[in-house]
Amino acid sequence: MSWKDWVHITKLDPDRYLDKDAIEIVATSGTDALMLSGTLNVTPENQAELYDLVRDYDMPIVVEPADPCGARFEGIDLVFVPSVLNASHPLWIVGQHQRWVRNYSIDWERVVPEAYIVLNPASSVAKVTGSDCSLSAEAVSAYATVADRYFRFPVVYIEYSGTYGDPDVVKAVSENVSDARIFYGGGINNAERAAEMSAYADTIVVGNAVYEAGIEALKATVRAVR
Numbered sequence: 001m002s003w004k005d006w007v008h009i010t011k012l013d014p015d016r017y018l019d020k021d022a023i024e025i026v027a028t029s030g031t032d033a034l035m036l037s038g039t040l041n042v043t044p045e046n047q048a049e050l051y052d053l054v055r056d057y058d059m060p061i062v063v064e065p066a067d068p069c070g071a072r073f074e075g076i077d078l079v080f081v082p083s084v085l086n087a088s089h090p091l092w093i094v095g096q097h098q099r100w101v102r103n104y105s106i107d108w109e110r111v112v113p114e115a116y117i118v119l120n121p122a123s124s125v126a127k128v129t130g131s132d133c134s135l136s137a138e139a140v141s142a143y144a145t146v147a148d149r150y151f152r153f154p155v156v157y158i159e160y161s162g163t164y165g166d167p168d169v170v171k172a173v174s175e176n177v178s179d180a181r182i183f184y185g186g187g188i189n190n191a192e193r194a195a196e197m198s199a200y201a202d203t204i205v206v207g208n209a210v211y212e213a214g215i216e217a218l219k220a221t222v223r224a225v226r
């Protein structure tokens, strides 16, 4: 199965603890892929620890780095790399990426660029990137069109990390994006929210619920999109 067929991704944060039983349930929940990703305090060590806990499951393991150092390829199926289009500094759009090219070897065949639009001002990723989160649905949709039509990003990622977003925003994006896959993440912790956002997004991403709402909540979000 290509990543373009995925409808549900579970995002595990290397900076947060999850016991082996919980990981077993997540890995066998029916989610399409495990994405190792977080904004704060991700180190090669805790990333490797989390990788070792998930590596033996028969499913795609992908990484979404917060910085060039986090772009691990060893044992990883794909590396999804954000460019935050509404960031306040070009570092988060192309600057980090230029440093990455200059300092690391990159297997481009396994790199999937993501055009991120960050919309929860309380999230770590918004604070780190200085993103302008006060965007109307039309303004968000315009960024999505730039990503899809002008830059030809394979993914447009609507990011409300830590809070449940506005379905009308994702609806507007879905009406204006033609080729890119639309990822939605943010506050999905039950079947209703999973179903609501997956009506507009091709793929939903569930993260915090794994740690805060519990494993049954995660399984409910998978059932809602299967």
Ligand SMILES: CC(C)=CCC/C(C)=C/CC/C(C)=C/CC/C(C)=C/COP(=O)(O)OP(=O)(O)O
Pocket: 037, 038, 039, 040, 064, 065, 066, 067, 068, 069, 071, 081, 082, 083, 084, 091, 092, 093, 096, 097, 100, 122, 123, 124, 125, 128, 129, 159, 161, 162, 207, 208
């Ligand atoms: C160039 C390379 C290889 C990497 C840099 C890629 C860039 C520009 C990243 C900037 C955006 C960023 C920090 C992404 C990290 C992944 C992400 C969005 C994690 C979600 O944030 P959470 O950690 O869940 O937020 P909270 O901690 O508030 O829950």
Ligand SMILES: O=P(O)(O)OC[C@@H](O)CO
Pocket: 011, 159, 160, 161, 162, 163, 184, 185, 186, 187, 188, 205, 206, 207, 208, 209
């Ligand atoms: O943690 P939540 O709020 O589920 O968001 C998932 C993902 O979009 C975070 O980058």
Ligand SMILES: [Mg+2]
Pocket: 013, 038, 039, 040, 124
């Ligand atoms: Mg986090």
